[in-house]
Amino acid sequence: MWVFYLISLPLTMGMVGVTLRYFAGPDVAGYVRFTVGYTWFCSLSIIILVPADIWATIVNHDRGGISFFWSWSYWSTFLLTWVVVPILQGYEDAGDFTVRERLKTSAHVNLIYYLCVGSIALCGVILLVNWGNNWSGGILGFAMACSNTFGLVTGAFLLGFGLSEIPKSVWRNADWTLRHKVLSQKVAEMAVKLDDALEEFSNAIVVAQVTSKQMSKRDPLRPCMNIIDNMLVQMLSVDPSFKPQGGKLGGNDMEYDTDEKTMADLRRRLKKAREEYYRYKSEYMNVVTEALELEDTMKNYEHRSSIGWKYISSLRPERKGKIGTSLDVIELIWLCMLRTQFEKLLAVLLGCMSVAILLAEATILPSGVDLSLFSILINTVDKNEVLVQVNT
Known part of the structure:
Protein backbone atom coordinates (compact mmCIF):
# COMPACT_ATOMS: atom_id res chain seq x y z
CA MET A 1 0.00 0.00 0.00
CA ASP A 175 -15.96 22.80 -33.71
CA TRP A 176 -13.90 25.84 -34.73
CA THR A 177 -16.80 27.81 -36.19
CA LEU A 178 -19.00 27.36 -33.13
CA ARG A 179 -16.10 28.06 -30.78
CA HIS A 180 -15.23 31.25 -32.63
CA LYS A 181 -18.81 32.52 -32.28
CA VAL A 182 -18.80 31.73 -28.56
CA LEU A 183 -15.48 33.48 -28.02
CA SER A 184 -16.60 36.53 -29.99
CA GLN A 185 -19.66 36.81 -27.77
CA LYS A 186 -17.54 36.37 -24.64
CA VAL A 187 -15.12 39.08 -25.77
CA ALA A 188 -18.01 41.54 -26.19
CA GLU A 189 -19.49 40.62 -22.79
CA MET A 190 -16.16 40.83 -20.99
CA ALA A 191 -15.39 44.19 -22.63
CA VAL A 192 -18.58 45.65 -21.13
CA LYS A 193 -17.82 44.21 -17.69
CA LEU A 194 -14.24 45.45 -17.85
CA ASP A 195 -15.38 48.95 -18.81
CA ASP A 196 -17.82 49.04 -15.87
CA ALA A 197 -15.15 47.73 -13.49
CA LEU A 198 -12.67 50.34 -14.76
CA GLU A 199 -15.18 53.11 -14.16
CA GLU A 200 -15.92 51.93 -10.63
CA PHE A 201 -12.22 51.53 -9.81
CA SER A 202 -11.47 55.02 -11.14
CA ASN A 203 -14.37 56.47 -9.17
CA ALA A 204 -13.18 54.81 -5.97
CA ILE A 205 -9.66 56.19 -6.45
CA VAL A 206 -10.90 59.70 -7.20
CA VAL A 207 -13.22 59.64 -4.18
CA ALA A 208 -10.38 58.50 -1.92
CA GLN A 209 -8.05 61.18 -3.26
CA VAL A 210 -10.62 63.96 -2.88
CA THR A 211 -11.52 62.78 0.63
CA SER A 212 -7.83 62.82 1.58
CA LYS A 213 -7.37 66.38 0.27
CA GLN A 214 -10.42 67.68 2.12
CA MET A 215 -9.39 66.11 5.45
CA SER A 216 -7.10 68.18 7.68
CA LYS A 217 -4.01 66.71 9.32
CA ARG A 218 -5.58 67.21 12.76
CA ASP A 219 -8.76 65.34 11.91
CA PRO A 220 -9.37 62.37 14.28
CA LEU A 221 -9.94 60.19 11.21
CA ARG A 222 -6.61 61.16 9.64
CA PRO A 223 -4.84 57.93 10.77
CA CYS A 224 -7.49 55.91 8.91
CA MET A 225 -7.07 58.13 5.86
CA ASN A 226 -3.30 57.64 5.98
CA ILE A 227 -3.82 53.87 5.74
CA ILE A 228 -6.03 54.38 2.69
CA ASP A 229 -3.47 56.78 1.16
CA ASN A 230 -0.72 54.18 1.56
CA MET A 231 -3.04 51.65 -0.03
CA LEU A 232 -3.56 53.99 -3.00
CA VAL A 233 0.16 54.56 -3.43
CA GLN A 234 0.78 50.81 -3.45
CA MET A 235 -2.01 50.22 -5.97
CA LEU A 236 -0.74 52.82 -8.39
CA SER A 237 2.89 51.71 -8.03
CA VAL A 238 2.04 48.11 -8.94
CA ASP A 239 0.50 49.23 -12.25
CA PRO A 240 2.06 52.58 -13.27
CA SER A 241 0.24 52.49 -16.62
CA PHE A 242 -3.14 52.72 -14.90
CA LYS A 243 -4.57 56.23 -14.89
CA PRO A 244 -7.84 56.95 -13.02
CA GLN A 245 -10.34 58.34 -15.49
CA GLY A 246 -12.97 59.52 -13.05
CA GLY A 247 -16.62 59.25 -13.93
CA LYS A 248 -20.09 60.12 -12.78
CA LEU A 249 -19.94 60.68 -9.03
CA GLY A 250 -23.07 60.70 -6.94
CA GLY A 251 -23.92 62.74 -3.89
CA ASN A 252 -23.12 59.86 -1.53
CA ASP A 253 -19.61 59.46 -2.95
CA MET A 254 -18.25 62.28 -0.81
CA GLU A 255 -19.69 61.17 2.55
CA TYR A 256 -16.93 58.84 3.67
CA ASP A 257 -15.33 61.13 6.29
CA THR A 258 -18.14 61.03 8.85
CA ASP A 259 -16.80 58.37 11.21
CA GLU A 260 -14.53 55.33 11.29
CA LYS A 261 -17.28 53.10 9.87
CA THR A 262 -17.63 55.22 6.74
CA MET A 263 -13.86 55.21 6.33
CA ALA A 264 -13.94 51.42 6.55
CA ASP A 265 -16.63 51.44 3.86
CA LEU A 266 -14.37 53.56 1.64
CA ARG A 267 -11.45 51.18 2.14
CA ARG A 268 -13.67 48.17 1.41
CA ARG A 269 -15.03 49.83 -1.73
CA LEU A 270 -11.51 50.52 -2.92
CA LYS A 271 -10.38 46.92 -2.31
CA LYS A 272 -13.45 45.46 -3.97
CA ALA A 273 -13.17 47.75 -7.00
CA ARG A 274 -9.51 46.87 -7.47
CA GLU A 275 -10.15 43.13 -7.25
CA GLU A 276 -13.05 43.26 -9.71
CA TYR A 277 -11.10 45.37 -12.19
CA TYR A 278 -8.05 43.11 -12.28
CA ARG A 279 -10.20 39.98 -12.32
CA TYR A 280 -12.20 41.18 -15.33
CA LYS A 281 -9.01 42.42 -16.98
CA SER A 282 -7.41 38.99 -16.61
CA GLU A 283 -10.51 37.21 -17.91
CA TYR A 284 -10.77 39.61 -20.84
CA MET A 285 -7.14 39.10 -21.82
CA ASN A 286 -7.51 35.33 -21.59
CA VAL A 287 -10.60 35.31 -23.80
CA VAL A 288 -9.02 37.65 -26.35
CA THR A 289 -5.84 35.55 -26.45
CA GLU A 290 -7.84 32.37 -26.95
CA ALA A 291 -9.84 33.98 -29.76
CA LEU A 292 -6.68 35.17 -31.53
CA GLU A 293 -5.07 31.74 -31.17
CA LEU A 294 -8.17 30.13 -32.66
CA GLU A 295 -8.10 32.56 -35.60
CA ASP A 296 -4.43 31.72 -36.16
CA THR A 297 -5.26 28.02 -36.15
CA MET A 298 -8.06 28.46 -38.67
CA LYS A 299 -5.85 30.56 -40.98
CA ASN A 300 -2.94 28.12 -40.75
CA TYR A 301 -5.21 25.19 -41.57
CA GLU A 302 -6.68 27.01 -44.56
CA HIS A 303 -3.29 28.05 -45.97
CA ARG A 304 -1.22 25.11 -44.73
CA SER A 305 0.11 24.21 -48.18
CA SER A 306 1.11 27.73 -49.18
CA ILE A 307 2.97 28.41 -45.93
CA GLY A 308 4.98 25.20 -46.09
CA TRP A 309 3.13 23.35 -43.33
CA LYS A 310 4.58 25.65 -40.69
CA TYR A 311 2.48 27.22 -37.96
CA ILE A 312 2.58 31.01 -38.09
CA SER A 313 1.42 32.81 -34.97
CA SER A 314 0.41 36.46 -34.74
CA LEU A 315 1.11 36.46 -30.98
CA ARG A 316 4.80 35.53 -30.99
CA PRO A 317 7.82 35.92 -33.29
CA GLU A 318 8.72 33.22 -35.79
CA ARG A 319 11.02 30.48 -34.55
CA LYS A 320 14.51 30.34 -36.07
CA GLY A 321 16.75 27.47 -37.10
CA LYS A 322 16.06 23.84 -38.00
CA ILE A 323 14.66 23.04 -34.56
CA GLY A 324 12.32 26.03 -34.79
CA THR A 325 11.08 24.90 -38.20
CA SER A 326 10.47 21.39 -36.88
CA LEU A 327 8.58 22.76 -33.90
CA ASP A 328 6.42 24.89 -36.21
CA VAL A 329 5.55 21.81 -38.29
CA ILE A 330 4.72 19.78 -35.18
CA GLU A 331 2.60 22.64 -33.82
CA LEU A 332 0.63 22.89 -37.07
CA ILE A 333 -0.01 19.15 -37.18
CA TRP A 334 -1.14 19.12 -33.57
CA LEU A 335 -3.29 22.27 -33.55
CA CYS A 336 -4.73 21.99 -37.04
CA MET A 337 -5.00 18.21 -37.50
CA LEU A 338 -4.83 16.16 -34.34
CA ARG A 339 -6.22 18.37 -31.57
CA THR A 340 -9.76 18.43 -32.95
CA GLN A 341 -9.86 14.65 -33.26
CA PHE A 342 -8.36 14.26 -29.79
CA GLU A 343 -11.03 16.54 -28.28
CA LYS A 344 -13.82 14.58 -29.97
CA LEU A 345 -12.36 11.31 -28.70
CA LEU A 346 -12.02 12.79 -25.23
CA ALA A 347 -15.65 13.97 -25.33
CA VAL A 348 -16.78 10.45 -26.25
CA LEU A 349 -14.73 8.92 -23.43
CA LEU A 350 -16.08 11.45 -20.93
CA GLY A 351 -19.62 10.73 -22.16
CA CYS A 352 -19.08 6.99 -21.64
CA MET A 353 -17.74 7.69 -18.16
CA SER A 354 -20.81 9.79 -17.38
CA VAL A 355 -23.09 6.96 -18.48
CA ALA A 356 -21.09 4.50 -16.36
CA ILE A 357 -21.38 6.76 -13.29
CA LEU A 358 -25.13 7.22 -13.77
CA LEU A 359 -25.58 3.46 -14.21
CA ALA A 360 -23.57 2.80 -11.06
CA GLU A 361 -25.60 5.36 -9.10
CA ALA A 362 -28.90 3.96 -10.40
CA THR A 363 -28.03 0.39 -9.32
CA ILE A 364 -26.36 1.23 -6.02
CA LEU A 365 -29.11 -0.42 -3.98
CA PRO A 366 -28.67 -4.14 -3.24
CA SER A 367 -30.69 -5.69 -6.07
CA GLY A 368 -28.51 -8.70 -6.85
CA VAL A 369 -27.38 -7.20 -10.18
CA ASP A 370 -24.05 -5.40 -10.34
CA LEU A 371 -24.07 -3.00 -13.31
CA SER A 372 -21.36 -0.71 -11.99
CA LEU A 373 -18.40 -0.65 -14.37
CA PHE A 374 -16.08 0.36 -11.54
CA SER A 375 -17.25 -2.47 -9.29
CA ILE A 376 -16.83 -4.97 -12.13
CA LEU A 377 -13.27 -3.76 -12.76
CA ILE A 378 -12.37 -4.05 -9.08
CA ASN A 379 -13.84 -7.56 -8.83
CA THR A 380 -12.08 -8.60 -12.03
CA VAL A 381 -8.58 -7.85 -10.73
CA ASP A 382 -9.41 -9.85 -7.58
CA LYS A 383 -6.87 -9.03 -4.83
CA ASN A 384 -4.10 -7.41 -6.84
CA GLU A 385 -3.36 -4.36 -4.71
CA VAL A 386 -1.93 -2.09 -7.43
CA LEU A 387 -4.70 -2.84 -9.94
CA VAL A 388 -7.45 -2.39 -7.35
CA GLN A 389 -6.14 1.03 -6.35
CA VAL A 390 -5.55 2.13 -9.95
CA ASN A 391 -9.09 1.10 -10.98
CA THR A 392 -10.50 2.88 -7.95
Whole structure:
Protein backbone atom coordinates (compact mmCIF):
# COMPACT_ATOMS: atom_id res chain seq x y z
CA MET A 1 0.00 0.00 0.00
CA TRP A 2 2.94 2.32 0.61
CA VAL A 3 3.69 2.36 -3.14
CA PHE A 4 0.27 3.85 -3.79
CA TYR A 5 0.82 6.47 -1.08
CA LEU A 6 4.18 7.43 -2.59
CA ILE A 7 2.39 8.13 -5.87
CA SER A 8 -0.97 9.56 -4.80
CA LEU A 9 0.21 11.82 -1.97
CA PRO A 10 2.77 13.85 -4.00
CA LEU A 11 0.31 13.91 -6.92
CA THR A 12 -2.46 15.36 -4.76
CA MET A 13 -0.18 17.91 -3.11
CA GLY A 14 1.18 18.85 -6.52
CA MET A 15 -2.35 19.42 -7.85
CA VAL A 16 -3.10 21.68 -4.88
CA GLY A 17 0.15 23.60 -5.27
CA VAL A 18 -0.20 24.16 -9.01
CA THR A 19 -3.85 25.23 -8.70
CA LEU A 20 -3.05 27.55 -5.80
CA ARG A 21 -0.19 29.15 -7.68
CA TYR A 22 -2.35 29.63 -10.78
CA PHE A 23 -5.34 31.25 -9.07
CA ALA A 24 -3.76 33.14 -6.15
CA GLY A 25 -2.95 36.80 -6.68
CA PRO A 26 0.44 38.25 -5.71
CA ASP A 27 -1.02 40.24 -2.80
CA VAL A 28 -2.92 37.35 -1.20
CA ALA A 29 -1.93 36.92 2.44
CA GLY A 30 0.04 33.85 3.47
CA TYR A 31 -2.57 32.59 5.93
CA VAL A 32 -5.20 32.79 3.19
CA ARG A 33 -3.02 30.73 0.85
CA PHE A 34 -2.45 28.15 3.59
CA THR A 35 -6.15 27.92 4.47
CA VAL A 36 -7.22 27.56 0.83
CA GLY A 37 -4.48 25.03 0.14
CA TYR A 38 -5.39 22.98 3.21
CA THR A 39 -9.08 23.13 2.25
CA TRP A 40 -8.37 21.87 -1.26
CA PHE A 41 -6.11 19.14 0.09
CA CYS A 42 -8.85 17.93 2.45
CA SER A 43 -11.30 17.86 -0.47
CA LEU A 44 -8.87 15.98 -2.72
CA SER A 45 -7.79 13.58 0.02
CA ILE A 46 -10.52 11.30 -1.26
CA ILE A 47 -8.12 10.42 -4.09
CA ILE A 48 -5.82 8.91 -1.48
CA LEU A 49 -8.30 7.51 1.04
CA VAL A 50 -10.92 5.81 -1.14
CA PRO A 51 -8.57 3.40 -3.00
CA ALA A 52 -6.77 2.56 0.23
CA ASP A 53 -10.07 2.03 2.05
CA ILE A 54 -11.43 -0.25 -0.66
CA TRP A 55 -8.25 -2.31 -0.68
CA ALA A 56 -8.27 -2.63 3.12
CA THR A 57 -11.90 -3.77 2.98
CA ILE A 58 -11.24 -6.38 0.28
CA VAL A 59 -8.32 -8.01 2.11
CA ASN A 60 -9.88 -7.55 5.58
CA HIS A 61 -6.92 -5.44 6.66
CA ASP A 62 -6.92 -3.47 9.90
CA ARG A 63 -8.74 -0.21 9.14
CA GLY A 64 -7.60 1.70 12.23
CA GLY A 65 -5.25 3.97 10.29
CA ILE A 66 -7.75 4.53 7.49
CA SER A 67 -10.47 5.41 10.01
CA PHE A 68 -8.20 7.98 11.63
CA PHE A 69 -7.47 9.69 8.31
CA TRP A 70 -11.16 9.61 7.35
CA SER A 71 -12.01 11.32 10.65
CA TRP A 72 -9.25 13.87 10.13
CA SER A 73 -10.48 14.66 6.60
CA TYR A 74 -14.13 14.79 7.65
CA TRP A 75 -13.77 17.04 10.68
CA SER A 76 -11.25 19.30 8.97
CA THR A 77 -13.67 19.79 6.09
CA PHE A 78 -16.55 20.26 8.54
CA LEU A 79 -14.80 23.02 10.50
CA LEU A 80 -13.46 24.70 7.37
CA THR A 81 -16.89 24.72 5.72
CA TRP A 82 -18.96 25.98 8.62
CA VAL A 83 -16.53 28.09 10.66
CA VAL A 84 -13.08 28.91 9.33
CA VAL A 85 -13.72 29.76 5.67
CA PRO A 86 -16.87 31.92 6.21
CA ILE A 87 -15.16 33.91 8.98
CA LEU A 88 -11.98 34.28 6.93
CA GLN A 89 -13.91 35.43 3.85
CA GLY A 90 -15.71 38.09 5.85
CA TYR A 91 -12.46 39.13 7.53
CA GLU A 92 -10.64 39.60 4.23
CA ASP A 93 -13.59 41.44 2.70
CA ALA A 94 -13.92 43.86 5.62
CA GLY A 95 -12.40 47.30 5.33
CA ASP A 96 -11.93 47.98 9.04
CA PHE A 97 -8.59 49.11 10.39
CA THR A 98 -8.06 46.69 13.30
CA VAL A 99 -8.15 42.93 13.58
CA ARG A 100 -10.88 43.07 16.20
CA GLU A 101 -13.16 45.27 14.12
CA ARG A 102 -12.61 43.14 11.03
CA LEU A 103 -13.57 40.02 12.99
CA LYS A 104 -16.67 41.77 14.31
CA THR A 105 -17.65 42.81 10.79
CA SER A 106 -17.10 39.27 9.54
CA ALA A 107 -19.24 37.83 12.32
CA HIS A 108 -21.98 40.36 11.57
CA VAL A 109 -21.92 39.57 7.85
CA ASN A 110 -22.15 35.83 8.55
CA LEU A 111 -24.85 36.27 11.18
CA ILE A 112 -27.71 35.36 8.84
CA TYR A 113 -25.76 32.35 7.64
CA TYR A 114 -25.17 31.13 11.18
CA LEU A 115 -28.76 31.90 12.23
CA CYS A 116 -30.09 29.68 9.44
CA VAL A 117 -27.70 26.86 10.36
CA GLY A 118 -28.41 27.31 14.07
CA SER A 119 -32.18 27.27 13.51
CA ILE A 120 -31.96 24.00 11.62
CA ALA A 121 -29.73 22.55 14.33
CA LEU A 122 -32.10 23.74 17.06
CA CYS A 123 -35.09 22.14 15.33
CA GLY A 124 -33.14 18.92 15.02
CA VAL A 125 -32.20 18.94 18.72
CA ILE A 126 -35.84 19.56 19.67
CA LEU A 127 -36.91 16.61 17.53
CA LEU A 128 -34.26 14.43 19.13
CA VAL A 129 -35.44 15.41 22.60
CA ASN A 130 -39.12 14.78 21.84
CA TRP A 131 -38.80 11.60 19.79
CA GLY A 132 -35.60 9.95 20.97
CA ASN A 133 -35.58 7.65 23.97
CA ASN A 134 -31.81 7.54 24.23
CA TRP A 135 -30.09 10.37 22.42
CA SER A 136 -26.84 10.66 24.33
CA GLY A 137 -24.90 10.70 21.05
CA GLY A 138 -27.71 12.17 18.98
CA ILE A 139 -26.43 15.75 18.73
CA LEU A 140 -23.12 14.69 17.22
CA GLY A 141 -24.87 12.30 14.85
CA PHE A 142 -27.36 14.97 13.85
CA ALA A 143 -24.56 17.43 13.09
CA MET A 144 -22.84 14.83 10.92
CA ALA A 145 -26.14 14.04 9.18
CA CYS A 146 -26.76 17.72 8.39
CA SER A 147 -23.25 18.14 7.04
CA ASN A 148 -23.50 14.98 4.94
CA THR A 149 -26.90 16.01 3.58
CA PHE A 150 -25.57 19.42 2.57
CA GLY A 151 -22.57 17.82 0.88
CA LEU A 152 -24.61 15.15 -0.89
CA VAL A 153 -27.23 17.60 -2.19
CA THR A 154 -24.58 20.06 -3.39
CA GLY A 155 -22.54 17.24 -4.91
CA ALA A 156 -25.60 15.85 -6.67
CA PHE A 157 -26.32 19.19 -8.35
CA LEU A 158 -22.68 19.71 -9.36
CA LEU A 159 -22.31 16.10 -10.50
CA GLY A 160 -25.46 16.30 -12.59
CA PHE A 161 -24.19 19.45 -14.27
CA GLY A 162 -20.71 18.09 -14.85
CA LEU A 163 -21.82 14.72 -16.22
CA SER A 164 -23.66 16.37 -19.09
CA GLU A 165 -21.97 19.73 -19.53
CA ILE A 166 -18.31 18.67 -19.57
CA PRO A 167 -18.62 16.15 -22.46
CA LYS A 168 -20.83 18.58 -24.40
CA SER A 169 -18.47 21.52 -23.92
CA VAL A 170 -15.44 19.46 -24.97
CA TRP A 171 -17.28 18.28 -28.10
CA ARG A 172 -18.42 21.80 -28.97
CA ASN A 173 -14.92 23.22 -28.51
CA ALA A 174 -13.73 20.89 -31.25
CA ASP A 175 -15.96 22.80 -33.71
CA TRP A 176 -13.90 25.84 -34.73
CA THR A 177 -16.80 27.81 -36.19
CA LEU A 178 -19.00 27.36 -33.13
CA ARG A 179 -16.10 28.06 -30.78
CA HIS A 180 -15.23 31.25 -32.63
CA LYS A 181 -18.81 32.52 -32.28
CA VAL A 182 -18.80 31.73 -28.56
CA LEU A 183 -15.48 33.48 -28.02
CA SER A 184 -16.60 36.53 -29.99
CA GLN A 185 -19.66 36.81 -27.77
CA LYS A 186 -17.54 36.37 -24.64
CA VAL A 187 -15.12 39.08 -25.77
CA ALA A 188 -18.01 41.54 -26.19
CA GLU A 189 -19.49 40.62 -22.79
CA MET A 190 -16.16 40.83 -20.99
CA ALA A 191 -15.39 44.19 -22.63
CA VAL A 192 -18.58 45.65 -21.13
CA LYS A 193 -17.82 44.21 -17.69
CA LEU A 194 -14.24 45.45 -17.85
CA ASP A 195 -15.38 48.95 -18.81
CA ASP A 196 -17.82 49.04 -15.87
CA ALA A 197 -15.15 47.73 -13.49
CA LEU A 198 -12.67 50.34 -14.76
CA GLU A 199 -15.18 53.11 -14.16
CA GLU A 200 -15.92 51.93 -10.63
CA PHE A 201 -12.22 51.53 -9.81
CA SER A 202 -11.47 55.02 -11.14
CA ASN A 203 -14.37 56.47 -9.17
CA ALA A 204 -13.18 54.81 -5.97
CA ILE A 205 -9.66 56.19 -6.45
CA VAL A 206 -10.90 59.70 -7.20
CA VAL A 207 -13.22 59.64 -4.18
CA ALA A 208 -10.38 58.50 -1.92
CA GLN A 209 -8.05 61.18 -3.26
CA VAL A 210 -10.62 63.96 -2.88
CA THR A 211 -11.52 62.78 0.63
CA SER A 212 -7.83 62.82 1.58
CA LYS A 213 -7.37 66.38 0.27
CA GLN A 214 -10.42 67.68 2.12
CA MET A 215 -9.39 66.11 5.45
CA SER A 216 -7.10 68.18 7.68
CA LYS A 217 -4.01 66.71 9.32
CA ARG A 218 -5.58 67.21 12.76
CA ASP A 219 -8.76 65.34 11.91
CA PRO A 220 -9.37 62.37 14.28
CA LEU A 221 -9.94 60.19 11.21
CA ARG A 222 -6.61 61.16 9.64
CA PRO A 223 -4.84 57.93 10.77
CA CYS A 224 -7.49 55.91 8.91
CA MET A 225 -7.07 58.13 5.86
CA ASN A 226 -3.30 57.64 5.98
CA ILE A 227 -3.82 53.87 5.74
CA ILE A 228 -6.03 54.38 2.69
CA ASP A 229 -3.47 56.78 1.16
CA ASN A 230 -0.72 54.18 1.56
CA MET A 231 -3.04 51.65 -0.03
CA LEU A 232 -3.56 53.99 -3.00
CA VAL A 233 0.16 54.56 -3.43
CA GLN A 234 0.78 50.81 -3.45
CA MET A 235 -2.01 50.22 -5.97
CA LEU A 236 -0.74 52.82 -8.39
CA SER A 237 2.89 51.71 -8.03
CA VAL A 238 2.04 48.11 -8.94
CA ASP A 239 0.50 49.23 -12.25
CA PRO A 240 2.06 52.58 -13.27
CA SER A 241 0.24 52.49 -16.62
CA PHE A 242 -3.14 52.72 -14.90
CA LYS A 243 -4.57 56.23 -14.89
CA PRO A 244 -7.84 56.95 -13.02
CA GLN A 245 -10.34 58.34 -15.49
CA GLY A 246 -12.97 59.52 -13.05
CA GLY A 247 -16.62 59.25 -13.93
CA LYS A 248 -20.09 60.12 -12.78
CA LEU A 249 -19.94 60.68 -9.03
CA GLY A 250 -23.07 60.70 -6.94
CA GLY A 251 -23.92 62.74 -3.89
CA ASN A 252 -23.12 59.86 -1.53
CA ASP A 253 -19.61 59.46 -2.95
CA MET A 254 -18.25 62.28 -0.81
CA GLU A 255 -19.69 61.17 2.55
CA TYR A 256 -16.93 58.84 3.67
CA ASP A 257 -15.33 61.13 6.29
CA THR A 258 -18.14 61.03 8.85
CA ASP A 259 -16.80 58.37 11.21
CA GLU A 260 -14.53 55.33 11.29
CA LYS A 261 -17.28 53.10 9.87
CA THR A 262 -17.63 55.22 6.74
CA MET A 263 -13.86 55.21 6.33
CA ALA A 264 -13.94 51.42 6.55
CA ASP A 265 -16.63 51.44 3.86
CA LEU A 266 -14.37 53.56 1.64
CA ARG A 267 -11.45 51.18 2.14
CA ARG A 268 -13.67 48.17 1.41
CA ARG A 269 -15.03 49.83 -1.73
CA LEU A 270 -11.51 50.52 -2.92
CA LYS A 271 -10.38 46.92 -2.31
CA LYS A 272 -13.45 45.46 -3.97
CA ALA A 273 -13.17 47.75 -7.00
CA ARG A 274 -9.51 46.87 -7.47
CA GLU A 275 -10.15 43.13 -7.25
CA GLU A 276 -13.05 43.26 -9.71
CA TYR A 277 -11.10 45.37 -12.19
CA TYR A 278 -8.05 43.11 -12.28
CA ARG A 279 -10.20 39.98 -12.32
CA TYR A 280 -12.20 41.18 -15.33
CA LYS A 281 -9.01 42.42 -16.98
CA SER A 282 -7.41 38.99 -16.61
CA GLU A 283 -10.51 37.21 -17.91
CA TYR A 284 -10.77 39.61 -20.84
CA MET A 285 -7.14 39.10 -21.82
CA ASN A 286 -7.51 35.33 -21.59
CA VAL A 287 -10.60 35.31 -23.80
CA VAL A 288 -9.02 37.65 -26.35
CA THR A 289 -5.84 35.55 -26.45
CA GLU A 290 -7.84 32.37 -26.95
CA ALA A 291 -9.84 33.98 -29.76
CA LEU A 292 -6.68 35.17 -31.53
CA GLU A 293 -5.07 31.74 -31.17
CA LEU A 294 -8.17 30.13 -32.66
CA GLU A 295 -8.10 32.56 -35.60
CA ASP A 296 -4.43 31.72 -36.16
CA THR A 297 -5.26 28.02 -36.15
CA MET A 298 -8.06 28.46 -38.67
CA LYS A 299 -5.85 30.56 -40.98
CA ASN A 300 -2.94 28.12 -40.75
CA TYR A 301 -5.21 25.19 -41.57
CA GLU A 302 -6.68 27.01 -44.56
CA HIS A 303 -3.29 28.05 -45.97
CA ARG A 304 -1.22 25.11 -44.73
CA SER A 305 0.11 24.21 -48.18
CA SER A 306 1.11 27.73 -49.18
CA ILE A 307 2.97 28.41 -45.93
CA GLY A 308 4.98 25.20 -46.09
CA TRP A 309 3.13 23.35 -43.33
CA LYS A 310 4.58 25.65 -40.69
CA TYR A 311 2.48 27.22 -37.96
CA ILE A 312 2.58 31.01 -38.09
CA SER A 313 1.42 32.81 -34.97
CA SER A 314 0.41 36.46 -34.74
CA LEU A 315 1.11 36.46 -30.98
CA ARG A 316 4.80 35.53 -30.99
CA PRO A 317 7.82 35.92 -33.29
CA GLU A 318 8.72 33.22 -35.79
CA ARG A 319 11.02 30.48 -34.55
CA LYS A 320 14.51 30.34 -36.07
CA GLY A 321 16.75 27.47 -37.10
CA LYS A 322 16.06 23.84 -38.00
CA ILE A 323 14.66 23.04 -34.56
CA GLY A 324 12.32 26.03 -34.79
CA THR A 325 11.08 24.90 -38.20
CA SER A 326 10.47 21.39 -36.88
CA LEU A 327 8.58 22.76 -33.90
CA ASP A 328 6.42 24.89 -36.21
CA VAL A 329 5.55 21.81 -38.29
CA ILE A 330 4.72 19.78 -35.18
CA GLU A 331 2.60 22.64 -33.82
CA LEU A 332 0.63 22.89 -37.07
CA ILE A 333 -0.01 19.15 -37.18
CA TRP A 334 -1.14 19.12 -33.57
CA LEU A 335 -3.29 22.27 -33.55
CA CYS A 336 -4.73 21.99 -37.04
CA MET A 337 -5.00 18.21 -37.50
CA LEU A 338 -4.83 16.16 -34.34
CA ARG A 339 -6.22 18.37 -31.57
CA THR A 340 -9.76 18.43 -32.95
CA GLN A 341 -9.86 14.65 -33.26
CA PHE A 342 -8.36 14.26 -29.79
CA GLU A 343 -11.03 16.54 -28.28
CA LYS A 344 -13.82 14.58 -29.97
CA LEU A 345 -12.36 11.31 -28.70
CA LEU A 346 -12.02 12.79 -25.23
CA ALA A 347 -15.65 13.97 -25.33
CA VAL A 348 -16.78 10.45 -26.25
CA LEU A 349 -14.73 8.92 -23.43
CA LEU A 350 -16.08 11.45 -20.93
CA GLY A 351 -19.62 10.73 -22.16
CA CYS A 352 -19.08 6.99 -21.64
CA MET A 353 -17.74 7.69 -18.16
CA SER A 354 -20.81 9.79 -17.38
CA VAL A 355 -23.09 6.96 -18.48
CA ALA A 356 -21.09 4.50 -16.36
CA ILE A 357 -21.38 6.76 -13.29
CA LEU A 358 -25.13 7.22 -13.77
CA LEU A 359 -25.58 3.46 -14.21
CA ALA A 360 -23.57 2.80 -11.06
CA GLU A 361 -25.60 5.36 -9.10
CA ALA A 362 -28.90 3.96 -10.40
CA THR A 363 -28.03 0.39 -9.32
CA ILE A 364 -26.36 1.23 -6.02
CA LEU A 365 -29.11 -0.42 -3.98
CA PRO A 366 -28.67 -4.14 -3.24
CA SER A 367 -30.69 -5.69 -6.07
CA GLY A 368 -28.51 -8.70 -6.85
CA VAL A 369 -27.38 -7.20 -10.18
CA ASP A 370 -24.05 -5.40 -10.34
CA LEU A 371 -24.07 -3.00 -13.31
CA SER A 372 -21.36 -0.71 -11.99
CA LEU A 373 -18.40 -0.65 -14.37
CA PHE A 374 -16.08 0.36 -11.54
CA SER A 375 -17.25 -2.47 -9.29
CA ILE A 376 -16.83 -4.97 -12.13
CA LEU A 377 -13.27 -3.76 -12.76
CA ILE A 378 -12.37 -4.05 -9.08
CA ASN A 379 -13.84 -7.56 -8.83
CA THR A 380 -12.08 -8.60 -12.03
CA VAL A 381 -8.58 -7.85 -10.73
CA ASP A 382 -9.41 -9.85 -7.58
CA LYS A 383 -6.87 -9.03 -4.83
CA ASN A 384 -4.10 -7.41 -6.84
CA GLU A 385 -3.36 -4.36 -4.71
CA VAL A 386 -1.93 -2.09 -7.43
CA LEU A 387 -4.70 -2.84 -9.94
CA VAL A 388 -7.45 -2.39 -7.35
CA GLN A 389 -6.14 1.03 -6.35
CA VAL A 390 -5.55 2.13 -9.95
CA ASN A 391 -9.09 1.10 -10.98
CA THR A 392 -10.50 2.88 -7.95
